[in-house]
Amino acid sequence: xxxxxxxxxxxxxxxxxxxxxxxxxxxxxxxxxxxxxxxxxxxxxxxxxxxxxxxxxxxxxxxxxxxxxxxxxxxxxxxxxxxxxxxxxxxxxxxxxxxxxxxxxxxxxxxxxxxxxxxxxxxxxxxxxxxxxxxxxxxxxxxxxxxxxxxxxxxxxxxxxxxxxxxxxxxxxxxxxxxxxxxxxxxxxxxxxxxxxxxxxxxxxxxxxxxxxxxxxxxxxxxxxxxxxx
Numbered sequence: 073x074x075x076x077x078x079x080x081x082x083x084x085x086x087x088x089x090x091x092x093x094x095x096x097x098x099x100x101x102x103x104x105x106x107x108x109x110x111x112x113x114x115x116x117x118x119x120x121x122x123x124x125x126x127x128x129x130x131x132x133x134x135x136x137x138x139x140x141x142x143x144x145x146x147x148x149x150x151x152x153x154x155x156x157x158x159x160x161x162x163x164x165x166x167x168x169x170x171x172x173x174x175x176x177x178x179x180x181x182x183x184x185x186x187x188x189x190x191x192x193x194x195x196x197x198x199x200x201x202x203x204x205x206x207x208x209x210x211x212x213x214x215x216x217x218x219x220x221x222x223x224x225x226x227x228x229x230x231x232x233x234x235x236x237x238x239x240x241x242x243x244x245x246x247x248x249x250x251x252x253x254x255x256x257x258x259x260x261x262x263x264x265x266x267x268x269x270x271x272x273x274x275x276x277x278x279x280x281x282x283x284x285x286x287x288x289x290x291x292x293x294x295x296x297x298x299x300x301x302x
Contacts, residue, residue: 073152073153073239073240074153074154074155074234074237074238074239074240075146075150075153075154075155075156075238075239075240075241075242075299076156076158076231076234076235076238076240076241076242076256077143077146077155077156077157077158077241077242077243077244078158078159078160078241078242078243078244078246078253078256079143079157079158079159079160079161079166079244079245079246080159080160080161080243080244080245080246080247080250080253081160081161081245081246081247082244082245082246082247082270082271082288083137083139083140083161083165083244083245083288083292084134084137084140084161084163084165084245085245085271086137086139086287086288086289087134087135087136087137087140087165088133088134089130089134089163089165104221105221106119107119107120107123107124108218108220108221109220109221109222110220110222110223111222112220113215113220117201117215118201120215120216121198121199121200121201121215121216124181124199124216124218125198125199127162127181128181128182128195128196128198128216129198131163131164131181131182134163134165135165135168136165136166136168136169137165137288137289138289138290138292138293139244139245139288139289139291139292139293140165140166140168140169140171141169141170141293142292142293142295142296142297143157143166143169143171143244143292143296144166144169144170144171144172145170145296145300146296146299146300147170147171147172147173147174148170148172149300150299150300153239154234154237154238155173156173156174156175156230156231156234156238157171157173157174157175158174158175158177158227158231158234158253159174159175159176159177159178160177160178160246160250160253161176161178162176162178162179162180162181162218163181164180164181164182175226175227175230175231176226176227177219177225177226177227177228177231177253178218178219178225178226179216179217179218179219179226180217180218181216181217181218182194182195182196183195183217184199184203184205184214184215184216184217185214185215185216185217186205186207186208186210186213186214187213187214187215188205188208188210188213189205189207189208189210191205191207191208192217193205193206193207195214195217199214199215199216225252225253228252235256235259235260238260238264239264239265240264240265240266240267241256241257241260241264241265241266241267242266242267242268242269242295243256243257243266243267243268243269243270243274243280244268244269244270244288244292245269245270245271245288246270246274247274247275248274248275248276248277249274249275254275254276257276257279257280258276258279261279265281265282266279266280266281266282267280267281267282267283267284267295268280268282268283268284269283269284269285269288269291269292269295270283270284270285270288271285271286271287271288272285273285
């Protein structure tokens with residue numbers, strides 16, 4: 073059985089990271105047009121860098137929760153078919169939990185991309201106006217390695233390949249409002265089983281074959297145990 077698991081902000085919320093779209097979330101506190109578009113970066117790079125520098129620093133104060141750990145366990149032990157973990161999250165909690173078969177479709181906070189050479193590199197500190205690219209050495213040309221509104225998500229060819237061959241698609245902690253990920257379940261109707269695990273029904277909950285609603289830190293370990301002992 074080939075598995076594709078999609079995770080969103082809800083899985084990291086239980087580790088203390090703010091979601092984007094929920095009541096009180098990040099987009100209720102700052103306008104996305106001001107910090108999450110190429111135009112915003114061109115107009116005020118210092119403000120955009122400051123926003124992501126603060127979010128990057130927050131990662132030092134949080135840790136993977138039982139849902140992240142359970143998915144890393146599934147990654148390590150699933151041998152009855154292919155496995156791919158696709159996350160919309162830009163945090164590194166899946167990696168720190170031990171996940172390896174993992175793609176970040178919206179980029180990673182702990183990487184920086186150079187506008188001069190186009191390469192991205194690990195980056196744990198603030199990106200400052202004078203920061204130099206570790207690859208080409210260009211100064212002042214780094215940006216957060218995150219996908220902004222109006223930009224194409226990463227790894228889409230590999231994700232579509234995995235979806236085309238999957239037998240079970242599981243969506244965990246997603247709002248069902250962010251495309252193209254919100255459309256994955258509709259693509260799979262009639263071709264694969266689908267399961268939603270979410271704190272509450274997402275906007276696309278009715279499209280899933282099965283839904284389980286409650287805290288990811290409780291439901292995901294239980295589901296992983298089911299899969300590994302079935």
